[in-house]
Amino acid sequence: MKAALLMLVLAAGAAALLIGGLATATQQRIAQNQVDYDLQQLQRAIKNLSMTLVQPTPDSTHFELWSDNLRQGFLLPLETTQGYNGTIRAWLAVDQAGTITAVSTRSHQETPGIGDIINAGAPWLDQFYDRDVRYHQFRSKRLGGDFDHVTGATITSRAYIEMVGQGLKAHAHRFMTGDADE
Amino acid sequence: MSNAQQLALDGVWRNNPALVQLLGLCPLLAVSQTLVTSLTLGLITLAVLVAANTLISLLKRTLVDDVRLPLQILVIATMVSAADLLMQSYFFELYQRIGLFIALIVTNCTILGRTELFARRNPVMASMADGFWMGLGFLWAITLLGGLREVIGRGTLFDGMAQLLGPAGDAWRIEVHQSPVLIMMLAPGAFLALGCLIALKNCVDGYYESRKTDRLLEHPASGESSPNHRA
Numbered sequence: 001m002k003a004a005l006l007m008l009v010l011a012a013g014a015a016a017l018l019i020g021g022l023a024t025a026t027q028q029r030i031a032q033n034q035v036d037y038d039l040q041q042l043q044r045a046i047k048n049l050s051m052t053l054v055q056p057t058p059d060s061t062h063f064e065l066w067s068d069n070l071r072q073g074f075l076l077p078l079e080t081t082q083g084y085n086g087t088i089r090a091w092l093a094v095d096q097a098g099t100i101t102a103v104s105t106r107s108h109q110e111t112p113g114i115g116d117i118i119n120a121g122a123p124w125l126d127q128f129y130d131r132d133v134r135y136h137q138f139r140s141k142r143l144g145g146d147f148d149h150v151t152g153a154t155i156t157s158r159a160y161i162e163m164v165g166q167g168l169k170a171h172a173h174r175f176m177t178g179d180a181d182e
Numbered sequence: 183m184s185n186a187q188q189l190a191l192d193g194v195w196r197n198n199p200a201l202v203q204l205l206g207l208c209p210l211l212a213v214s215q216t217l218v219t220s221l222t223l224g225l226i227t228l229a230v231l232v233a234a235n236t237l238i239s240l241l242k243r244t245l246v247d248d249v250r251l252p253l254q255i256l257v258i259a260t261m262v263s264a265a266d267l268l269m270q271s272y273f274f275e276l277y278q279r280i281g282l283f284i285a286l287i288v289t290n291c292t293i294l295g296r297t298e299l300f301a302r303r304n305p306v307m308a309s310m311a312d313g314f315w316m317g318l319g320f321l322w323a324i325t326l327l328g329g330l331r332e333v334i335g336r337g338t339l340f341d342g343m344a345q346l347l348g349p350a351g352d353a354w355r356i357e358v359h360q361s362p363v364l365i366m367m368l369a370p371g372a373f374l375a376l377g378c379l380i381a382l383k384n385c386v387d388g389y390y391e392s393r394k395t396d397r398l399l400e401h402p403a404s405g406e407s408s409p410n411h412r413a
Contacts, residue, residue: 008252019263030267030270034274
């Protein structure tokens with residue numbers, strides 16, 4: 001019994017040392033990978049490499065898009081739990097007037113295959129371009145809105161459309177009251 | 183047949199962990215949506231299997247019987263955690279896609295099965311070889327399954343190779359057809375494809391079996407094994 005206990009303790013200690021050591025050794029690299037990956041996704045989201053991303057304050061969740069020393073728009077984080085499974089996260093790029101210039105999904109856990117319609121770069125997302133919360137209804141056409149939903153992925157489509165609409169509305173509200181205009 | 187050949191044949195074909203033992207079905211079915219994810223998971227499983235088998239074989243003299251299961255799981259979990267960290271450092275984008283399933287390798291019964299049934303009682307070199315061949319058996323089965331599902335379910339092959347090989351991987355992508363069959367991407371498709379693979383393997387086995395029996399009937403004296411011997 002004593003031998004068994006000793007063996008387990010020793011093995012657990014050795015395992016902890018190994019994993020702890022490896023975690024410490026790779027920590028920096030993994031953090032760097034995460035930053036690179038996020039940046040890559042951001043650039044894919046704005047689809048315009050001439051823009052520079054500026055974080056207005058270190059802890060702000062949205063970014064400002066600058067080019068030629070002028071602010072051209074905003075990049076806003078969106079998320080919703082109204083999808084089929086888990087949280088859908090996306091980036092929404094809008095110009096100064098509040099019109100959508102790009103939408104890109106960051107992560108989702110919708111059913112593979114069916115939920116692929118919202119994958120970053122998927123054609124279904126193109127319908128959001130040039131839309132504006134003042135002139136368009138962010139609902140599916142079936143519910144009297146301006147957007148197509150995908151048969152078989154109704155819940156995913158509806159959640160996505162509403163997420164973009166709400167994000168845009170919240171942004172317009174902040175923008176009007178000057179909160180986002182530091 | 184020598185012992186080493188015996189091990190190879192067992193792992194890759196006769197006692198294939200995925201197609202005969204039907205172990206490790208959770209990752210086998212969940213990750214086999216595309217060839218690249220399957221290949222990655224297969225390779226990591228192979229590495230973990232070799233490492234775990236080797237370590238358990240090295241520890242076998244000091245392995246106290248009462249606690250051998252927790253110890254084996256501890257060793258396997260350590261190897262998997264190490265693989266998880268290394269993958270995050272070197273293949274981050276791929277990790278974003280199948281990271282969830284890396285941790286699940288711990289529960290892949292193939293690995294615990296091999297350490298418990300083989301590595302615990304065999305010398306280090308043989309255990310290493312057993313881990314390698316069993317891992318290879320799992321690797322080819324899951325890769326074939328992934329390729330099959332990707333071609334039918336998506337109409338592509340080698341999609342996402344860039345996540346494994348860097349930008350050069352994009353050239354690997356092949357567009358096979360334009361009419362994807364969605365069900366192959368979903369869970370039922372995984373079961374259907376696996377069932378077909380198992381049936382195919384049994385067919386091949388049955389064919390060789392019948393040929394062997396025929397030969398024995400024609401020249402009973404020359405046959406070494408009895409007709410009832412299972413191939």
